[in-house]
Amino acid sequence: MNFTETDEQQALRAAVADLGGKYGYAYYTRQARAGGRLTELWQEAGKLGFLGVNLPAEYGGGGAGLYELAIVLEELAAAGCGLLMMVVSPAICGTIIARFGTDEQRRFWLPRLASGATIMAFGITEPDAGSNSHRLATVATRDGDTWVLTGRKIFISGVDEAEAVLIVGRTADAKTGTLRPALFIVPTDAPGFTYRPIEMDIVMPEKQFLLFLDDVRLPADALVGEESAALQQLFAGLNPERIMASAMAIGSGRYALDRAVSYAKERTVWSVPIGAHQGLAHPLAQVKVELELARLMMQKAATLYDAGHDMAAGEAANMAKYAAAEASVRTVDQAIQALGGSSMTQEFGLAAMLANVRTTRIAPVSREMILNFVAQYSLGLPKSY
Ligand SMILES: Cc1cc2nc3c(=O)[nH]c(=O)nc-3n(C[C@H](O)[C@H](O)[C@H](O)COP(=O)(O)OP(=O)(O)OC[C@H]3O[C@@H](n4cnc5c(N)ncnc54)[C@H](O)[C@@H]3O)c2cc1C
Secondary structure, eight states, X not given: OOOSOOHHHHHHHHHHHHHHHHHHHHHHHHHXXXXXXXXXXXXXXXXXXXTTTTSOGGGTSOSOOHHHHHHHHHHHHHTTOOOTHHIIXXXXXXXXXXXXXOHHHHHHHHHHHXXXXXXXXXXXXXXXXXXXXXXXXXXXXXXXXXXXXXXXXXXXXXXXXOSEEEEXXXXXXXXXXXXXXXXXXXXXXXXXXXXXXXXXXXXXXXXXXXXXEXXXXXXXXXXXXXXXXXXXXXXXXXXXXXXXXXXXXXXXXXXXXXXXXXXXXXXXXXXSBGGGSHHHHHHHHHHHHHHHHHHHHXXXXXXXXXXXXXXXXXXXXHHHHHHHHHHHHHHHXXXXXXXXXXXXXXXXXXXXXXXXXXXXXXXXXXXXXXXXXXXXXITOOOOOO
């Protein structure tokens, strides 16, 4: 076990922090409020090789691991400008295609996902299934050489920016008729595929969409990997998703805490800076501890994942996501307290960030579903649902 990052990892952290520093939280919120995107930052990060750092070198990636991709997202978020689509495009979609895609899928998608030239969204959530993925009702039917896909998806991020969506559907077993999951790459301009933005109540540049798949006809090679191994493939992508969501939440927490600490050192309304009052200093110290604990679990999950221990990584990734959501929500809330009234202004504020980190308690998997997993898988307790 080694708690010191390599020289390369430290250099990556510093280089990403430099890039994040050029953009920052003002850029992030300005783009979000104007209905804009983070395109300049995305493209620059892509050119510098940050977006595909985890993808195989032979397909244009950096040949490193998820640990390094999490460094990139954590540092951007710590600069106030986390890129949500990193959770989806290189982490979920890139990983699944790299591990299970055909040679042709790898050659076609990976270099462009790695450079950031293209974005792939990911659609699993459905209006009537929610947290219960056994109820997924998007079904793919084989018709000669093609697949025909029908269903609905909800809350899918970044579809307007994406060239395709990796859709989790289900296929019927030819013999038994039993439905089992299968993953399809669906181009966003495919006939029968339409999408509508959802009016969200959060200040976030990435938008969420309702998807309608009405008899979307796809070539046979739209299926990723094996029909029979889709569950394993899905988890190979969902663990990175949880680790990356943790990285984004922890980075945001670090940003808020930095802001609070700077403010608490300067702001003086009695005879000493407000940070000298233990009523303010202790809660800030407490969230620092909580963030570091969550970060350690995220790093453990990423290390296990990169070492190929998928089951152990799954348990750690769930725990990391739980801890990161809790720590970041408490940190941003406490940072808001430290900034007083200024926290509610657009110029200095952190109020909007609270809703964003709060999302981590719900997505990509809710706090309750993680506790269900830990209760059953880690503790061996009976299932309640
Ligand atoms: C900003 C944002 C971006 C998103 N981006 C994407 C995306 O890109 N792709 C995608 O596929 N999805 C995306 N999602 C969807 C997200 O993954 C879901 O919202 C999440 O999985 C929860 O599903 P739900 O909203 O349907 O909640 P529900 O399943 O309806 O649950 C509602 C509440 O009930 C609780 N609950 C449900 N079942 C149980 C149980 N058995 N025991 C205890 N409690 C339970 C849940 O924990 C939750 O608190 C996004 C969501 C948001 C908010």
